[in-house]
Amino acid sequence: MKVIVVKNYDEMSKKAAEIFIEQLKNKPNSILGLATGGSPVGTYKELIKAYNDGQISFKDVQTYNLDEYCGIDINHPQSYYYFMHDNLFNHVDIKEENVHIPSARGENIAKQCEDYNNALHSVEIDIQLLGIGSNGHIAFNEPGTSFEQETFIVELTDKTRQDNKRFFNSIDEVPTHAMTMGIKNIMQAKSIVMLISGASKKETVEKLLKGPITESFPASILHNHQDVTVIIDEEAYQNMK
Numbered sequence: 001m002k003v004i005v006v007k008n009y010d011e012m013s014k015k016a017a018e019i020f021i022e023q024l025k026n027k028p029n030s031i032l033g034l035a036t037g038g039s040p041v042g043t044y045k046e047l048i049k050a051y052n053d054g055q056i057s058f059k060d061v062q063t064y065n066l067d068e069y070c071g072i073d074i075n076h077p078q079s080y081y082y083f084m085h086d087n088l089f090n091h092v093d094i095k096e097e098n099v100h101i102p103s104a105r106g107e108n109i110a111k112q113c114e115d116y117n118n119a120l121h122s123v124e125i126d127i128q129l130l131g132i133g134s135n136g137h138i139a140f141n142e143p144g145t146s147f148e149q150e151t152f153i154v155e156l157t158d159k160t161r162q163d164n165k166r167f168f169n170s171i172d173e174v175p176t177h178a179m180t181m182g183i184k185n186i187m188q189a190k191s192i193v194m195l196i197s198g199a200s201k202k203e204t205v206e207k208l209l210k211g212p213i214t215e216s217f218p219a220s221i222l223h224n225h226q227d228v229t230v231i232i233d234e235e236a237y238q239n240m241k
């Protein structure tokens with residue numbers, strides 16, 4: 001696991017974007033694994049800038065998102081479908097048919113889950129962007145999830161719902177379930193870039209970097225992956241000094 005410590009959120013975003021820009025320059029038809037949440041927003045802004053400067057194009061890129069809330073409409077401002085279009089896809093030349101986001105609404109969610117998992121089996125993600133939950137979750141694989149888990153419907157923990165309340169009007173509006181890539185799907189990516197920023201993640205960083213590999217801290221499995229870069233800002237890194 002390669003650890004890069006940077007000054008702040010902006011530096012983290014620039015560093016992550018540099019890695020993605022390099023990837024797209026070397027392989028314009030890359031398959032990207034993408035995340036939502038607060039951590040990647042700055043990275044997406046940097047990628048849009050690079051696109052506008054003519055440095056990169058998304059016309060041959062395919063994307064697979066980690067997760068999506070169950071039961072909220074794709075046009076809901078907090079759906080991950082909406083988030084991805086608002087923060088990245090609407091601003092670059094990606095083709096909509098190359099965008100893959102789990103769909104977890106309507107009837108037969110189990111079938112949708114199976115379809116997404118099969119789609120993941122048919123590709124190899126070149127580079128996967130990840131955030132980390134303060135409880136160590138990756139995508140929505142909450143503590144206790146098997147390292148062998150593939151795409152599934154998860155009941156979100158109270159901690160995760162509280163953490164994500166900031167994006168909704170009240171806790172009652174935060175969905176209780178989500179569809180998520182499993183840990184096994186994530187580990188199949190060729191390379192992984194994880195973003196960690198802010199003082200609220202300082203204990204999380206400590207557990208990630210010093211703790212054992214255990215299903216009670218899902219992100220710890222990343223120590224077993226051969227190509228992981230974790231970009232951490234100084235506030236998040238403060239307990240390591």
Ligand code: F6R
Pocket residue numbers: 034035036037038039040066067130131132133134137138139140
């Ligand atoms: C988002 C996702 C989550 C977030 C994590 C951190 O697609 O899968 O695991 O990466 O909850 O969220 P932020 O970045 O908002 O702290």
